[in-house]
Each structure stands twice: as structure tokens, then as C-alpha cells.
Amino acid sequence: MNESLSNMCGHFSFILLGTSYITSDIFHLRILAMSGISLSILFQYYRPLPLFIPIRWNALFLITNAGMIAALLSERNEANKMSDNERELYDREFKQMGFTPVEYYRLVRAGRRRQVKQGSYLCEESQVQKNMYFLLSGSIEVSIDSTNNPTAEVSPSGSQQITRRRSRVASISPNSFIGEMTFLTYLQESRRSTSASTTCIANEDSEVLEWDFEELATALETEKNRGVKNALQAKLSNDLRKKLSAMTSTGA
Numbered sequence: 059m060n061e062s063l064s065n066m067c068g069h070f071s072f073i074l075l076g077t078s079y080i081t082s083d084i085f086h087l088r089i090l091a092m093s094g095i096s097l098s099i100l101f102q103y104y105r106p107l108p109l110f111i112p113i114r115w116n117a118l119f120l121i122t123n124a125g126m127i128a129a130l131l132s133e134r135n136e137a138n139k140m141s142d143n144e145r146e147l148y149d150r151e152f153k154q155m156g157f158t159p160v161e162y163y164r165l166v167r168a169g170r171r172r173q174v175k176q177g178s179y180l181c182e183e184s185q186v187q188k189n190m191y192f193l194l195s196g197s198i199e200v201s202i203d204s205t206n207n208p209t210a211e212v213s214p215s216g217s218q219q220i221t222r223r224r225s226r227v228a229s230i231s232p233n234s235f236i237g238e239m240t241f242l243t244y245l246q247e248s249r250r251s252t253s254a255s256t257t258c259i260a261n262e263d264s265e266v267l268e269w270d271f272e273e274l275a276t277a278l279e280t281e282k283n284r285g286v287k288n289a290l291q292a293k294l295s296n297d298l299r300k301k302l303s304a305m306t307s308t309g310a
């Protein structure tokens with residue numbers, strides 16, 4: 059290789075590396091870095107005296123980047139294997155909130171699907187909440203304890219019973235989160251345990267996606283899941299906005 063060609067490789071190598079620094083998409087960043095490193099190896103090799111120390115280090119960086127790109131591609135491949143239902147849910151509910159298919163896939167895989175029998179509790183008012191849910195099918199009744207002055211009643215057996223009254227606040231239909239208020243507090247207040255604001259009971263047999271607060275918070279705190287965390291916070295805020303406007307319109 060003649061000297062001017064090798065010098066051009068040197069210049070282009072720095073241009074590509076410089077461009078990679080201002081690229082936020084990690085896949086493009088790694089491709090640019092690999093191209094820059096490859097040209098830099100050519101430049102260092104075709105000098106009058108090859109520079110073997112930087113060549114060996116650059117070869118190591120090239121292999122590292124290639125490995126990371128392979129991992130990214132395999133994750134993208136996995137995300138493309140979403141079931142039709144998952145894909146439909148992504149397109150309808152998560153895409154416009156800024157989730158990429160891979161980020162959505164990671165969020166779904168961090169949780170598990172669960173069948174919930176009619177009458178089961180998902181949250182209990184004033185009790186520590188440990189899970190967040192996304193309702194896939196069915197319906198959930200939201201209520202609060204409206205007993206101001208609990209009255210003591212004497213049952214036929216002679217024992218005293220406190221009569222508690224519950225007021226219905228809302229009914230949650232599919233494609234809504236449940237327990238998200240506590241989860242947001244849990245995230246913002248360094249994982250402090252918090253109680254649910256209301257009681258949520260399944261009105262009928264339902265299906266939910268369920269996340270354990272601690273597992274989800276741990277996953278969201280990793281650097282690679284920063285995008286998932288931002289998109290999830292946007293989605294939860296949007297959900298809360300919808301719930302608030304539903305309350306305002308029903309005068310609840």
C-alpha cells in the first residue's frame with residue numbers, strides 16, 4: 059500500500075471514530091468504531107516500520123466490538139420472534155411511547171404471565187405492594203375503604219364484628235398498569251417499601267403480566283436498560299394521565 063493511501067486510512071479512521079462519539083444508537087456506534095479501528099490497523103501496519111503494540115491492542119478492541127455486535131444482533135433476532143399477540147400489543151400500546159422492539163422484548167421478558175382468578179387481590183389498600191401488573195385480559199375493580207366510623211355489630215354467636223364499607227373508585231380494563239403508583243415511588247425513593255393506594259380485585263378471571271418490584275428495579279438500573287427505563291416511565295405517566303382524566307370526566 060502506498061504512503062498516501064495509508065495516510066488516508068489514518069485520517070478516515072479518526073473521522074469514523076470521531077463520528078462514533080456523537081452517535082447515540084449503540085449499534086451504529088459500534089459499527090463506526092469497528093470501521094475506524096480497522097482503518098487504523100491498516101494505517102499502523104503500512105507505516106515504514108509497522109507499529110505492533112497499537113495494532114495488537116486495536117485487534118483486541120475489534121474482537122470485543124464484534125462480540126458485542128453479535129450479542130446485539132442475537133437479541134434483535136430474539137425480539138423479532140415475538141408472538142403475534144406480543145407484536146400486536148407492542149404496535150398498539152408501547153411503540154408510540156418510545157419503546158424499540160428490543161426494549162419492549164426486555165420489559166416483557168423481565169415479567170411473567172399470570173392467570174388471575176375472579177375475586178383475587180392484586181393490591182390491598184395500605185398494605186405493602188411488591189408487584190406491578192399490566193392487564194392483558196379481564197377486568198379489575200378498584201375500591202377504597204370508605205368506613206369513617208366503623209360500627210361494631212354483635213353477631214348471633216355473640217362475637218363483635220366491625221362492619222367495613224368499600225367504595226368503588228374505578229374499573230380497570232385491559233392494557234392498563236396496576237400498582238404503577240407504588241412502583242414509581244419505589245423507584246424514586248431508593249426502593250423504599252410503599253403501600254398501595256387502593257384495593258384491586260379481579261372482577262372476572264383475568265390475565266396479567268406481573269413484575270416483581272425488586273427484580274424490575276434491578277434490571278432497569280443497568281446501563282443497557284436505560285432506554286427501557288425512560289420508555290417505561292413515559293408509558294406509566296401516560297397511563298396515570300388517562301386514569302386521572304377518566305376520574306375527572308366521571309366526577310369521581
Ligand SMILES: Nc1ncnc2c1ncn2[C@@H]1O[C@@H]2COP(=O)(O)O[C@H]2[C@H]1O
Binds near residue numbers: 228230236238
Ligand atoms: N382512580 C383510579 N383509576 C384506575 N386505577 C387506579 C385508580 N386509583 C388507583 N388505581 C390503581 O390501583 C393501584 C393500587 O396500587 P398503586 O397505588 O400502586 O397503583 C394503583 C393504580 O394502579
